[in-house]
Amino acid sequence: MNDLVIVFPGQGSQFPGMGKNWYDAHESVRDRFRQASDIVGYSVEDLCFTASSGELTRTAHAQVALLVLSHAMYEVLTQDRDRMPPVAAMAGHSLGEITALLAAGALAFEDAVRLVKVRGEAMQACAAEGGTGMIAALGTPAAEVEKCVAEFDAEGRTVQVANYNSARQTVLSGTLDDLKAITAHLEERGCKVARLNVGGAFHSTFMADAVPAYARAVEETAFREPAVPVYSTVTGRAYGSAREIKDALAVQLTGPVLWSSVVARLAERDVALWLEVGPKQVLKKLIGDAVDGADVLSLDADLDQARAALGKLAERRRREPGLAGLCLGAAAATRNRNFDEEQYTEGVVLPYRKLQELAQVDKDRLTDAQKATALDLLGTIMATKRVPEAERRERIASILQRTGDVHLQTSAEVPAG
Known part of the structure; x- marks a missing residue:
């Protein structure tokens, strides 16, 4: 068990002040913030450190900020070559998948920022029509949630599975009225339901109007095969080519996030350490719940532990044959x-x-x-x-x-x- 897997969070992990300690401590982080600010036309530094929670949470802003900060943290992490074992695979949740592709060398930083800017703005404009949202069904197997959705939609409603986060966490998208109605439907069956603080019905057909602009931006972006395997949350498998990346990203906005499938596939590698790189520790909790005995750390929350674990893993890998x-x-x-x-x-x-x-x-x-x-x-x-x-x-x-x-x-x- 010598594999290191890096995962990057998606929208929802942002919070005011995120990354301030990384920004203050590392010139490379400040450089990335400045580069991104020049591209998007506003200060990413101000957005993360001084803007209101409402401004940072806006889809167009949150996605850019998360990409820039997560990648900048990854670059700091990999600067210490002696204590950094090779990365066996990467993955990211929704937006985080683009961060993973960037970290794996599949596209340039400037192109990634431009692409995410288009992505966030297209999704925000689509969600601005209002009347839609997302809920999380908790503590109930995904198959039972799917059955409940099918029964509910048979009555002429349109609720869709948006995220398969774990065996017992499934996120649904739909109109606010339909989500309110299916919440009662789920709770009657013993399922706990939480409403998510998001601006729209992401990863569903309600995002169809956001696809054309984003698909054009994806097609215009220069991708190459990743230097490290990156697992797609659209297919659940590692990308094999630049063409596969473009095809998957183009449909990512309207299709469900197969996060539980990605984690299950990666767990087959006998991973020694899972490391979440980005703010908060949302993915750390999901992976910990899904993989028995997994050693999962968050670079943001467990910095000293992460550095120690990486050093031990690097030393162990040096001693064993390939x-x-x-x-x-x-x-x-x-x-x-x-x-x-x-x-x-x-x-x-x-x-x-x-x-x-x-x-x-x-x-x-x-x-x-x-x-x-x-x-x-x-x-x-x-x-x-x-x-x-x-x-x-x-x-x-x-x-x-x-x-x-x-x-x-x-x-x-x-x-x-």
């Missing part, structure tokens, strides 16, 4: 049952030499493509040594589990031999 090293060890320890000299040379000796070369690469710099090659080489060696297929698959799965590279499971080839 995927290529484990493949090399497995290849050497595998009993040989093939005594054909020519086959042995082709299928064992030559692949083993290539594995040795990969094992010399810094394990934290090994790309997924190189890891897949190492797995293929090990598969070839084991097949040539006539290891049964089931055993080969089991050994490769064990290596992937140990290194946290289970996302490579489907791409790992195990030759039939």
